[in-house]
Every structure is written in C-alpha cells, then in structure tokens.
Amino acid sequence: MRVIERPARLALEDGWTALGRAVGSPGSGGGECVFNTCLSGYQEVLTDPSYAGQIVVMTYPLIGNYGITAEDSESSGPQVAGFVVRECVRRPSNWRAVESLPAYLERHAVTAIEGIDTRALTRHLRVRGALRGVITTEDLDAEAAIQRARSLPLMEGQDLTGEVTCAALGVEGAVAGRLTVAALDYGLKQNILRRLGAAGCRVLRLPADATAEDALALRPDGLFISNGPGDPAAASRAIETLRQIGRRAPDLPTFGICLGHQLLALAHGGSTYKLKFGHHGGNHPVQDLRTREIDITSHNHGFSVREATDGARRIVAGAPELEVTHVNLYDGTLEGFRHVERPLFAVQYHPEAAPGPHDARHHFDEFVAMIESRRGEA
Amino acid sequence: MPRRDDIEKILLIGSGPIVIGQACEFDYSGTQACRSLRAEGYEVALINSNPATIMTDPESADQVYLEPLTIEICQAVIARERPQALLPTLGGQTALNLARELALSGTLEEFGVELIGARLEAIERAEDRERFHALMLEHGMAVPRGGFARTQEEARRVTAITGFPVIIRPAFTLGGLGGGVAQTAEEFEELAERGLRISPIGEILVEESVLGWKEFELEVMRDRADNCVVVCSIENLDPMGVHTGDSITVAPQQTLTDREYQAMRDTAFRVIRAVGVETGGSNIQFAVDPATGRQLVIEMNPRVSRSSALASKATGFPIAKIAAKLAVGYTLDEITNDITGDTPASFEPTIDYVVVKIPRFDFAKFPSADRRLTTAMKSVGETMAIGRTFGEALQKGLRGLEMNAVGLFERGPEALADADLAERLETPVPERIFLVAEALSRGWTIERLRVATGIDPWFLHRIEDLARLEDAERGTAFEEMAPATLRRLKAAGFSDAHLARRWKLGETAVRARREALGIRPAFKVVDTCGGEFAARTPYFYSTYDEENEAYSLAGPKTVILGGGPNRIGQGIEFDTCCVQAAYALREIGHSVVMVNCNPETVSTDYDVSDRLYFEPLTYEDVSAILEIERPDGVLVQYGGQTPLKLTRRLAAAGVPIVGTAPDSIDRCEDRDRFARLLAHLGLAQPRSGIARDADEALREAEWVGYPVLLRPSYVLGGRGMVVVRDATALKRHLGEARYAFEEGPLLIDEFLEGAVEFDVDVIADGARAVIGGVMQHIEEAGIHSGDSTCILPPHDLEPGTERELREQARRLALELGVRGLMNVQFAVKDGRVYVLEVNPRASRTIPFVSKATGVPLAKLGAQVMVGRTLAEVGLESDPEPLAVAVKAPVFPFDRLPGADPVLGPEMLSTGEVIGLAADAPTAYLKALRGAGVDLGAAVSRGVLFSLNDRDKPAGADVAAQLKSRGVAIHATRGTREHFLRSGVDAALVLKVGEGEPDAAQLIRSGGVGLVINTPLGRSAPYEEFALRRAALVSGVPCITTISAARFGVQALAGADSAPAVRSLQRWAARHRARSVP
Ligand SMILES: Nc1ncnc2c1ncn2[C@@H]1O[C@H](COP(=O)(O)OP(=O)(O)O)[C@@H](O)[C@H]1O
Ligand SMILES: Nc1ncnc2c1ncn2[C@@H]1O[C@H](COP(=O)(O)OP(=O)(O)O)[C@@H](O)[C@H]1O
Ligand SMILES: [Mg+2]
Ligand SMILES: [Mg+2]
Secondary structure (H helix, E strand, C coil): CCCCCEEEEECCCCCCEEEEEEEEEEEEEEEEEEEECCCCHHHHHCCCCHHHHEEEEEEEECCCCCCCCCCCCCCCCCCCCCCCCCCCCCCCCCCCCCCHHHHHHHHHCCEEEECCCCCHHHHHHHCCEEEEEEEEEECCCHHHHHHHHHCCCCCCCCCCCCCCCCCCEEEEEECCCCCCEEECCCCHHHHHHHHHHCCCCEEEEEEECCHHHHHCCCCCCCCEEECCCCCHHCHHHHHHHHHHHHHHCCCCCEEECCCHHHHHHHHHCCEEEEEEEEEEEEEEEEECCCCCCHHHHHHEEEECEEEEEECCCCEEEEEEEEEEEEEECCCCEEEEEECCCEEEECCCCCCCCCCCHHHHHHHHHHHHHHHHHHHHHH | CCCCCCEEEEEEEEECECCCCCCCCCHHHHHHHHHHHHHHHCHHHHHCCCCCCCCCCCCCEEECCCCCCCCHHHHHHHCCCCCEEEEECCCCHHHHHHHHHHCCHHHHCCCCCCECCCCCCHHHHCCCCHHHHHHHHHHHCCCCCCECCHHHHHHHHHHHCCCEEEEEEECCCCCCCEEEECCCCCHHHHHHHHHHHCCCCCCEEEEECCCCCCEEEEEEEEEEEEECEEEEEEECCCCCCCCCCHCEECCCCCCCCCHHHHHHHHHHHHHHHHHHHCEEEEEEEEECCCCCEEEEEEECCCCCCCHHHHHHHHCCHHHHHHHHHCCCCCCCCCEEECCCCCCCCCCCECCCCCEEEECCCCCHHCCCCCCCCCCCCCCCEEEEEEECHHHHHHHHHHHHHHCCCCCCCCHHHHHHHHHHHHHHCCCCCCHHHHHHHHHHHHEEEEEEEEHHHHHCCCHHHHHHHHHHHHHCCCCCCCHCCCHHHHHHEEEEEECCCHHHHHCCCCCHHHHHHHHHCCCCCCEEEEEECCCCCCCCCCEEEEECCCCCCCCCCCCCCEEEEEECCCCCCHHHHHHHHHHHHHHHHHHHHCCEEEHHHHCCCCCCCCCCEEEEEEECHHHHHHHHHHHEEEEEECCCCCCCCCHHHHHHHHHCCCCCCCCCHHHHHHHHHHHHHHHHHHHHCCCCCCCCEEEECCCHHHHHHHHHCCCEEEEEECCCCCCCCEEEEHHHHHHHHHHHCCCCCCHHCCCEEEECCCCCEEEEEEECCCCEEEEEEEEEEEEEECCHHHCCCCECCCCCCCHHHHHHHHHHHHHHHHHHCEEEEEEEECCCCCCEEEEEEECCCCCCHHHHHHHHHHCHHHHHHHHHCCCCCCCCCCCCCCCCCCCCCEEECCCCHHHHHCCCCCCCCCCCCCCEEEEEEEEEEHHHEEEEHHHCCCHHHHCCCCCCEECCCHHHHHHHHHHHHHCCCCCCCEHHHHHHHHHHHHCCCCCCECCCCCCEHHHHHHHHCCCEEEEEEEECCCCHHHHHHHHHHHHHHHHCCCCCCCCHHHHHHHHHHHHCCCCCCCCCCHHHHHHHHCCCC
C-alpha cells in the first residue's frame, strides 16, 4: 500500500510557512490557527462547533489512532476550518472504529495537513498569539498563501453564533424528563445535551435567533446558554436576548458554559477580551474559590471575561452582582461566576468534557439542584 | 494546606538490593523524597541495605542506616531515632511490607510513629488481594472472577469457577513473584503451592484468565484535599499475561478513544478513593477486552512504583518528589511545576511525543532458565526512548537496549523458516518484537499476527508501515535515494547502523551522506505541557523534525555518558558514579550535561545535571548531542562498559575525553598490549594462550596447563566464561557450545585454582595514585568478582602481601597515566600475586568502598578528571575504613524458573547489600542478613552437604565445626563417606534418582535449613541441579563454594549476636574520634 502523497502548504499571516502532506480533501481552508493539547479526543475536537472558523493544530503527534466512531461526534460533522497534525494515522484500531480519520476528513471535505512540526508551530503560536492561517493544496507559492491568510477576517468582531446553531426548535436530552430546560444553541455540543439528559432534563433547543419571548414561551424550569464560536462581544443579538430574559424572568435558574458564560457576563454589563492564544486542551486546573477544590477541566476558548475587585470581592468587571467563583490556576483567568442574588451561574470551561476529564460534571447536578430548589420555593 | 509542623523527623525505608522487580527506580524515588523533605526543613533518617545507591550517600539524609531491611533492625532504628513519621511509599514493596509489619507488631504505636502517605488500612486494602477484590466489587467496579485461597484445597475449589487457564497471584509480593498461568490442573498444583509459600501472608488469588486482553496502567496522584490527577497513561504492547515489567510499553495510551480513556480515569479515581490512599502516587492496572472495550481493574499499588519512575521520566512530572511533599501536608496547587516554574502541580501533564519503554533480559546467562514471559517478571532492566512517532521511539529504544540490535529489523529472524517463525511467535519471549517485525516484512497479515500474539493491530500496523517504508527503497542505491526519502527513514527511527547494514555500506558512509544532505536530528524539550508554556528545565530528546530547541550551553562544560539499561554486570553502581560526578563537577562550577536512557535512574532526573539528554548511548546518538553541545570534555569512565566502548570512535572523531587517555584504556582492553604492559612492569599474569580452532585450543590448553579458563573473545563482560579441567571436558565444551571460531578466537587462561581474589580501587591524578580500598573475596578466584562476597579491609592477608597489592596497583595507575579511577583484580596463590584484570574506569565497587571509607571516590575522581590534583581535592593518603564492611551479592535465581543457582566466572547477581560492623564476622552475618539469609537460624535447622572431591577435606572441617555447635549434619553418599573417615558423623541422604526419600524431598519437607553444595563446573549432573533447585524453590539458602561455607561457620562462632545499629554519619564520627589522638 503506497499512499499517493499530495503536497500541501500551511501559511500564517506573519509569514511562517511550512510544507507538508495533504490529508482529507484537496482545496484550501483558512481561519484562526490555535493549538489543542488533548492527547485523545480528536473526533470531539473536530466536531465541536466552537471551533468554527478556526484551524486546529493538535500538539500530540499521532492523530487518528482509534479512527472515528459512530458515537463520539459533538455535532453533525466536522466544524473546523482546517486541521494540522504531525502524523495522521491511516489504519486505526479500536473496537468501535467505523472509519479512519483521513477517510472521514475526506468525506467531509475538511482540508488537513500532516508532516508539520506541530511543536514548532505551537511554540510559534504561543509566542506570537493565535494567528490567521491557511492550509492549501493549491499550487500557491508561500507569498501568495501568506497573503491569503492576511486577507481572512480577524476573529475579533465576528459573531459566529448563527453559523453553527440548530435549524429550528427541537426536543432533546431526557425527552420525558422531569424538568424542562430551554437551551439557547449558539453551537451546542452533543455531550451537553447528554449530560443535561442524564441529570433528568428535557431540553428544548432553540436556534440562535430565538428571542426572549421564544424562550420564555416554552415556560422552562431552567435556562441553559451554550458554548459556541466567535467573538462574544460581537454577538449582540444573543446578548440582547439574555438581557431581555434576565429582565423578564430574573428568577429563572440559568447556567452558561463557555460562550454562554461570556454572553451572560456581557449581558450583565461585563466585558471580554481576547486571550493571546486561548485555552484549548484537557488539562487545565480550575479552582473553586469557595471550597478550594480543584477540577482538571476541558477548555476551548479564545476570549475571557474581564475580572475586577470590589473591596475583597472578586467580581466580573462592570457587573458587581456577578461574583467570581472559579479561577484558572495556570494563568489566573476568570473561569466561573455566580449571581449574588439570582439563581444564575456560569463556567468558562467545559463540564461536559468530550473530550477531556469528567471532574466538573457536578455542575450539571448543581444546575438541576438549583432548578429544584426554585421549584420547591415556588 | 501548608506543611505539617507537628513532624520534625521522618523515617524512610529504602528497597534494599536490586532484584528483578525492584531496581534503581526506588533509589530515584527515595533520593527525590530525601531531597525534598530536607528542603522542607525536616530531619530525615533512612534505612537501606544497598550501598550502591545515591540515597544512602551521607549527604542524602541526616542519618543513613546501611543496615539489613528486617523488622528487628527497623525497630532498633526507630527506637534510636524516634521519628514522628514513617513514609513507606517510596521504597517499593519492601518498604511497604516492612511498614505494615511495623504497624501490625505495634512498634509504630509504641514509639508514636505515624504512617504518612499511606495508612495501614490503605496498604492492607490494596495489597491484600482478597480485600482489594471485595472492595472493588463493593464499589461497583469490574474485576476478573476468582477467589482466594490459603490452602491448596481451597485453591483447587476456585478453579471450578474459573476454569483453565487460570492465573495465580500471591498477595504482598512484587514483580509477580510466585505467580503464573496454569494451563492444566497439574501445572496448577505446582503453582498454587509455590504461590502460597511465597506470599508473606500465605494467600493467593486464583483468578479467571484474561490472557490476550489489552493491558493499561494509569499513574495517579492524590492530595489531602482529595484532588486527583493522572500523571500518565501507559499502554502495553504485550497483552495481558506478560507482566508489565516485561512488556514493551507506550505512553501515552494510543488505542482508547477519549470516552474510553476518561471512563478508565474515572475508575482509577474511584479505586484510589476506595482504597483510601490519602496522598501520593498510586498505580492502577486495567485489562481491556479488545472486542468489546470492557474494562477490568487488575490491581493497584498504593505507592510509587517502577511505572511511576517511567511516568516521571516520560512526562517530566516528578512523582516521588511531589508525593513526598503531599505526604507532609501540601496540596497539589501549593506545589510549583518545576518545569514551567510558574504553573502549579495540580494539573495533568500532556505530552507531544511518544515514549516507548523496552525491558532488557539476561537469559543468556541462565541457559537452563525458562525464557517464556509470563505474569512473573523476569527482566533485569529497561530502557526508554522518546520520539515524535511510535516507530522512531521504538527503534531508538531497541538500539538503546544495547543487545546488539541496530533497530527493529534484525538479521537473526531473517534466517528462520516460516514454520519456525510461526511457532516461535506463539509464545511471548524477549525477542518477540523482532520476530513480529520479520513476519510483517514477510508480508504476513496483521490478523494472523494478532491471533498469534494478541498484540493490538495498532502496533502491528505501525511496524508494518516501517517494514514497507524500508522495503520500498530496497532497489534504490543508497547514494541515489531521494533526500526526502532518507529523511523519512530517519524520522521513522532507522539508525545509521541499520541503513549501513541494509545497503552494505560503512556507518561512516551513511552518516557522511546524511550530513551532506543536511539531515540531522533536532532536539526538543520535555516540558509537561505540550509547548503551551515556556519550559525552564532543559530536558531534551532527539527527533527528525524541523525545529531544534537545544543550543550549546555556555561555560566550562562536561558531558557525562551514563550506563544505559541495567543489566547483570552493569547496574546501579555506575549510575551512582555518574550522579556523583554530576554533583562534583557542578560544585566546582562546571556545567554538566547528562546522557542516558534508563528511566529508573537518578541520573535521568532532570534536577541532577544542568541539562539532560534522554538518548540511547550509541555512537550516532551521542555524537549528535556532542555536535550541539561541543563540550570541553566527555566523561566516559563512569557509565560502565557502555560509554567505554564508544571511547575509541569518539576520540578518533576529535572529541575531548576527560581523565585517563583513550590510549591507556586501550592498553588495558587489548590483550597483547596488556600483556606487554604487565611484562614491562614486571607483574605476573596467569599464563594464557589463544586458539583459532579446536585443535589449537587443545594444544594451547595443554601448554597453559589444566584447569583452564575459557573466554570467548567476541562476547563482553565475562559472558560464556567457563572453567575446564581436562582435555575431555574441553572437547565436550567445544562440541556442546558449538564454539563459533569464525566470530573470534578463544582465549585460554591458566585457571588459578584455590587462589584468593582481591579487588583494588585506585584514584590517580596522573602524578600520584591513592588506593581507595583493598577488598578480599571470600569465594576463591573463579567466582566472578561481582558475585563474590568481599570484605574490606582484607580479613586474613599478610601485611606484606597487602602492601604488595597496593604497590602494584599504584604502579599500574602511574604507568597508565590514570586520571580518575581505576580498578585492579588480583589473585594471590601460594604467596604470588597475579594481575587478572585492570579496568581504567569506575568499578562496581566504588560506591561500596566510598561508603566503607567515607571518601567519595567517584566525586573526587570526577574533579581529578577535569584537571584537579589529588592534593587539591584533599586526598593525601590511602583512606582507612570506618568499619569492617562486607558486600554480599543478591541473585535472581528465585525469579527465573529453571535457572541453576551455581556461581562461576560469569556474573549472575543483580544486586548487592552491605554489612557494616566493628568486626568481620558480625559484618559478614549482617551482609548475609541483608541478602535475605539468617545464617544462624538456617544452620540450626540442619545442614545438608554434597561436595565435589576437591572440597571434601575442607568440607569435613566445616561439618566438624557445625557439629560441635550441635547442628545436625546430612550428607550425600560420597561426601558422607569422606566425613565418616574424617570422624564426622552425618546422616545419609539419597541423591535425586537414587531412591526415596531423596535430598530434594528432605529439603522440601523442611528437614534442613542450609545446603552446602559445591559442584564441579557448571555443566552439573541433573541430580545436583535438582538439589539446588529444590533448595531455591523451598527458600532454603544454598552455598556453592567451600570458601564461603568455611567463612560462614567461622563467622557464626565469632559474631556479635546483637549488634547495635549505627548510621553512616555515626560510624564516621566514631572513626574521627578514634583517629584523633
Ligand atoms: N486475570 C488475569 N489474566 C491474565 N493475565 C493477568 C491476570 N491478572 C494479572 N495478569 C498479568 O499478570 C501481570 C502481573 O500481575 P499483577 O497483579 O500486576 O502483579 P504485580 O503485583 O507483580 O504487578 C499483569 O501485568 C498482567 O499482565
Ligand atoms: N586466571 C584465572 N584464574 C582463576 N580465576 C580467574 C582467572 N581469570 C579470571 N578469573 C575469575 O573470573 C572472574 C571474571 O573474570 P574477569 O576477567 O574479571 O571478567 P569480567 O570482565 O567479567 O570482569 C574473576 O573475577 C575471577 O574470579
Ligand atoms: Mg503489585
Ligand atoms: Mg502489576
């Protein structure tokens, strides 16, 4: 078996470029280049809607080891704008594998490149920050490819919530569940639905253009704000929806993850900023400031909520009613907050994991407990 | 939570001598623990019987007790030191079992000592397989079906549930000792009996077999606040049924999806919580059904282990150091990750490379041993390799093993017929990986190999890819190969040596072409975080990838070449020397670059040197490092034969070698030059001849005079050396061994029968030489110096002869211009001194001599090598010993079924212990005690003699002395007749085969406590073999030389019956007090 090799090029806006071999489908893919440090879980990474508009570089060099399974996609298909690996494994081995990674990439027309010194690239991104880049199998010289990377839109200012949402309202999770949760889908990961379902929730999934009325008309017991791609500050429609809901149903138990966390902060007057190269991996320690407990958590975000202090209190800057509950022990960034009066909390990381450790799963139970205690009061 | 202030002094227990299943990894963990506890301001007392360790250096702990690891000694040390806490989780199974005994016996309570790290209940829950099994079931975790037995009958009953094959696993043992797979009821009887006997609590687990399932391990850490992290996941290439210690293993795991991996991680945390290991590292093993993904928990070790050392080296996360800090109260988030310098240790390392660990076996030394790999560990060492792909790491690892393999595709298996290959693939053996590679090159299907070997297709596919990659280029002339293709081959791990062989070129030609094309390895950093943060710790590996992260370190700089994987003959002693050299050179302001590939060692701890390269010690790999570093000097004297073998090529390439000149090394290694050297100095050497065919061998032997010692010239390190007593035996030997003269001539030496052997260690600066120590062997010459018990100072040597030995050694050192260390082996016969061997390098005995004299020879030697004089390092005269020190070897026979426990000129021991006392008899008995033999108790149960004719007279004396102590004497027919004639009464014992009850039965039934059997040579008749194996299997000590028997009996008469324990520091103080008038 001699694999026919097609050359491909990776070029970044700052002029960094490398030649490799194409995997997946021919053509070009462009987006913001970020690296992910998970050792396993490339299928979940590829299909995570939060990666829309991004080229993902895997730091682990052997990708594709166990192929693609029928159960582990986080959405209907790959979402990344491109995929960069050191070595793409063509012949996988796992009892659940239904397809090899390169076949899957090809079938879904994902442009990917292998044979890249991904560690060198990662170190470059670490120093320079996330950069726009292109992967191309076209006959472009380095300069042309670099130019193309420069012509891509910056991640800042892009509202991508509408790109990866569901088409229309749908019922998911525990279909016959005791509790009804309205989930605003800005790129909702499958495993969030599974976790909410496992916690006993019937999930009514709303598309990104849903209004506060749409959500409240469902008379949900709780509100969930999903993860998703793009610049949160640019998602003005979503922020407005959250403001409206907050105004009309201040006591509605609310939980946000990742983009949802950022949007909730913004809706309360907070602000966000772009991280140099973001957090993308499965090993970040996050500490609960109240209990000092540490969870090893799954991360995927390029923006962060700005923090401030109010006397001895750590709060979301611009939103004193949002009290910081979680911080990242790597870089001290804000990882979670709660509302001091209302039943509302959010985390920047991914308690649903997929990929990554399950340590923070308890947040789903906390959400359900929050809903139940509200119901008890009501 | 901050450090605990209610503790001031902590007791650590080491793991004792190196044995199969417990090697240098516990020196690594113990050393890290000592260092970090002292850095926290605690006083540390340490007990370990192994003098070759770094942890037992007086600088490592406040009080170092080089004492036997017995409960009595531990009690005495506790009474003397009064520690508030005992940390039992860093000294392997030995420390854990002792801690458990100390707790159960009430000692800890009596002296108010708290177990930290793991409490008694946790140890019991994890190590008692029955409780563990029950606990797992109680917490809803899946385990193989099975049951527990304390008797043979109970065991038999369990097989009704499990069927056959069935697995037997004794409780509280290590390295799978005493366990195995029984295919039939017959095999079961034997294994069950053995297991019950070997388990310290007489319990075995009889378990459903999941042979052929995938095997995984997770290294987990937990702190007092219940934070848990996985440091590393490990996947075994060899499936269940081959002990993890004997398996090729890969980190991180490769074939589990994230979903399956996270489920395993969740289970691991549930296990550690259920067992209740409060703080520290634990290791949890899993079996996974390849067809369904079902996961079973196999075992958990509530302590740091061999795998933790591997995980630490594989990820850069120092498990032992952190475990020690957690034990004294810190939580993970309060500890900094050294590598990044500003992130906390409460995270999970992520890596951006592949790590492969490969075990090293030494079966060639045990021709009768069963080479099949099973659930009981048999390997004696391991190497680890790092690469960016599996192929690269695997092939680097294979050459790092130093078993003469240049890569995965070797010549040996090429010659096998298909049918033989197929048959040999069925059973796991050390060379199976090469057989698999050969089969895949022959185009056998993945499925066929999967069925035959149980190896996961993922590994088979990768190996097949390598085979194809190489095969595709077969038709191409090397010079015409496209640069990209050559780069591809290099990135897949093919060594220059391999390419040279395949294309029938010299390695130099391959290298020249490669360099002309600019194809050179890059060095990358092991940073725990996959490049996410800047790393401070310079820990490198090579790979054929684009970006190089290593630049030459500034300032005066020495590269130290380590010793590679442990093997018999080259073990921890050399690592200890390398580490001491690193310390010593850094002390005087040199930068130190360490190169080694043994994950168990202290030398591969990134803290030890300024820079660590985790690389195989081949010429190709080493020179790539030297090209980057361009050091002022390379130290080749301390890593044993491994670096020494590279000296000539390195020197020829213009690399500056520090210390003794390469030419002097050559003068000792080259036989003719060595003979001339001795002649020049007027020193005597045994007569010797050289033979190129069988006829010449007979003529030469005749001329040299029988008995003769045969040494094949093409094998290293005493391999295949035998003593032959007459022409018939020589002919038989040449026939049996099918001696291959084409590979090199046979060397024939006069065998110095009955000579006394001495080891002398020397340190010299080119102008002066100081004798570090003179050791007298208790066994006569003919037993390898590494296998002899030796005593320092010599116990019965004419002062004149001792002066003579010192003088000859000094003259040799000066003539050779030795700068650094040198070791000479002498034999003294009839008052005449013969030089047997000169090793112009650190010897195995350096750490022992350093402990016994308090003079850190390896350290001083390193400083001398870089230019200091002996006067400058403060060594003016030959040091005196602090006490009488005895070094006793420890053998692996009990772990190698079928091995014959007989000593000879080829080294067989894996480790050593020291006995320190004020007098020789006491020191000797202590050393034996440390090696697991309580001689007094043993003889009191009766002694069985079976001696060769030469030894009968001396044996009769020994028997007479024993008799006078009231010991019951048994003897086989001929021996007994001689005894009776000499007036020593003895009971007759039949040899095996002469009728029943025979000697083996007597031994098995506990009728004797000691066997003294001196065979003639190693090709012993079956009945002797059976006798010794019976002793071994029944745990009865067996002495195989009359000199050792004689010395033992004398020692029993002269020893102090209740010697006090004394730390090394107090021995030194006592010595100072005595020498100041
Ligand atoms: N039920 C089983 N079926 C097949 N192989 C087993 C079984 N249990 C253990 N093994 C094998 O035996 C080896 C040693 O067993 P283990 O319990 O880990 O002993 P140790 O304490 O020496 O590590 C394991 O590494 C595994 O390969
Ligand atoms: N001529 C000899 N007479 C008696 N014993 C010998 C003689 N030469 C070697 N030996 C024995 O063989 C052992 C191993 O030999 P040596 O040359 O030291 O091999 P190695 O290179 O393995 O250390 C020595 O320790 C000594 O006991
Ligand atoms: Mg064990
Ligand atoms: Mg084990």
